[in-house]
């Protein structure tokens with residue numbers, strides 16, 4: 001008896017921020033495309049992970065082109081100004097070395113801070129409406145390339161045949177490992193402590209990043225004016241003690257780093273620590289397989305760019321896949337995947353190198369290095385063209401951009 005296997009055009013393993021975006025982008029661009037998404041947790045049950053992401057202008061334009069930004073904009077806080085300081089922990093005064101301001105009307109703010117809960121809900125609802133088939137709760141147990149498709153075996157025992165499998169299963173991607181794709185990776189020995197704080201005085205849309213010897217400490221404005229999100233890098237053992245220890249210890253260390261500008265502080269919700277490292281896949285594709293998001297590249301959050309890179313992966317992949325499907329071609333063909341790999345490779349390496357270099361340059365307390373970097377920051381602050389180039393890079397502008405990232409439908 002022959003086994004009947006269900007066939008789809010694209011199967012996406014992983015319903016995180018990037019997997020959902022890729023599923024939505026493909027399904028919304030090619031009505032009738034058979035797109036399935038597998039994740040152990042149904043999107044309706046995912047209420048976010050307590051973080052808020054800095055979504056750059058490129059990501060915002062993409063969410064707009066996918067029809068989800070209007071529903072999200074009420075949850076998003078524009079970042080109108082960012083200051084950067086380079087100081088020791090107990091310095092009473094932290095001189096500001098670099099300030100970025102973006103005027104409304106000049107392509108909007110530097111970024112928007114968006115809580116993860118509403119982001120997942122908006123992407124999930126839009127993907128469902130566009131016809132994405134959700135296979136949740138379930139997970140991809142194994143995949144195997146066959147002539148004409150990749151066979152996917154789910155943990156439930158169900159098997160499917162997909163012309164293209166998309167690995168959106170995060171930094172520890174099982175699908176990447178199974179396909180034999182190596183990674184260049186190292187740990188920073190740091191963890192990113194994440195928490196939401198309430199404060200007495202308004203943030204006025206200002207983000208701060210203090211380069212402290214243990215790593216960057218960022219305070220990012222949230223909706224409502226008196227709430228901010230912390231991304232605080234510390235040595236992993238210390239981060240573990242701060243997150244798992246007495247709230248009093250956490251609050252004391254927080255106040256040492258934050259100073260008095262925002263007045264009285266209190267932590268709302270949970271304190272979490274995420275181990276930080278760099279993991280860059282050596283290839284973004286294998287036979288009938290494409291990696292997107294953290295499965296392809298996990299980078300340091302120093303510049304808040306990981307998800308923004310993932311959005312660009314989703315947009316680029318959707319564009320090449322939509323081109324193939326509309327032409328009646330195989331979306332998993334080697335030349336289609338080659339286009340994707342070429343499109344995303346350079347941009348990703350550039351951003352990984354930038355975040356890695358910044359973290360190494362600033363996460364230390366060597367005096368000669370401090371002097372050189374402070375001189376560098378001071379110089380940048382006085383050179384408007386260099387500042388503009390940095391703002392453009394943070395906004396996701398350089399390189400040929402996928403249409404969705406330009407805010408246009410595919």
Ligand SMILES: Cc1cc2nc3c(=O)[nH]c(=O)nc-3n(C[C@H](O)[C@H](O)[C@H](O)COP(=O)(O)OP(=O)(O)OC[C@H]3O[C@@H](n4cnc5c(N)ncnc54)[C@H](O)[C@@H]3O)c2cc1C
Pocket residue numbers: 013014015016017018019038039040041051052053054055138139140141168169170171174192193194231274292293294295301304305306307308309310
């Ligand atoms: C502290 C911190 C702060 C950050 N701040 C920012 C920021 O401000 N801006 C920014 O752009 N980026 C930021 N990032 C980066 C951002 O978090 C990641 O780039 C983003 O979460 C990657 O999303 P993803 O969908 O690729 O992976 P994930 O969010 O890890 O999702 C992976 C999904 O795959 C599913 N899965 C796993 N295995 C399987 C399987 N076998 N089968 C099916 N499904 C599976 C999981 O359940 C999960 O839903 C930050 C990161 C950290 C650590």
